Amino acid sequence: MDTQDPDDAMGSEVYQPAGPDDREDEGVLDPEDTLTDRGSDPYDEGWSPPERPLAVDHRGTTGREQREGESLDERLAEERADPALAEPGADDGVGDLEGGDGEPLDREVGAERAGRLTAPDEGAHEDAEKDMIAEDLGIDGGAAGAEEAAVHLIPEDED
Numbered sequence: 810m811d812t813q814d815p816d817d818a819m820g821s822e823v824y825q826p827a828g829p830d831d832r833e834d835e836g837v838l839d840p841e842d843t844l845t846d847r848g849s850d851p852y853d854e855g856w857s858p859p860e861r862p863l864a865v866d867h868r869g870t871t872g873r874e875q876r877e878g879e880s881l882d883e884r885l886a887e888e889r890a891d892p893a894l895a896e897p898g899a900d901d902g903v904g905d906l907e908g909g910d911g912e913p914l915d916r917e918v919g920a921e922r923a924g925r926l927t928a929p930d931e932g933a934h935e936d937a938e939k940d941m942i943a944e945d946l947g948i949d950g951g952a953a954g955a956e957e958a959a960v961h962l963i964p965e966d967e968d
Contacts, residue, residue: 917963921962922962925947925949927946929942
């Protein structure tokens, strides 16, 4: 049998364990190595702020107010009546919606937001149909502009 002396072995014939310098960096991962990467440029996604500031006017937002706590009168002032227990027909006047802006309910304004609207020609081909028709492609991953956020779906008439 032909056996080699371990001191004479060269190259890949010798088992070479990985030293401490051969390990990959254990710091922050690259975006392509994380599970949160959505495959798009992070600058394209944007951020949508809340519709209105939350709890800015409420007591208890500062450290001092949190330590002092709220009095019973302050806590009771924030309570609202259960709408399910209200008398039927109590809110049937114009502008009597609590927290509303005083305007009557407009059926021409939908509550559900529309997404990106694209014409059937996708904006890239010749427009075969001259009507203003578009298809809702859903809400984009990024922040919508003011014009896009203002578009809402209106339910079709049940005639």
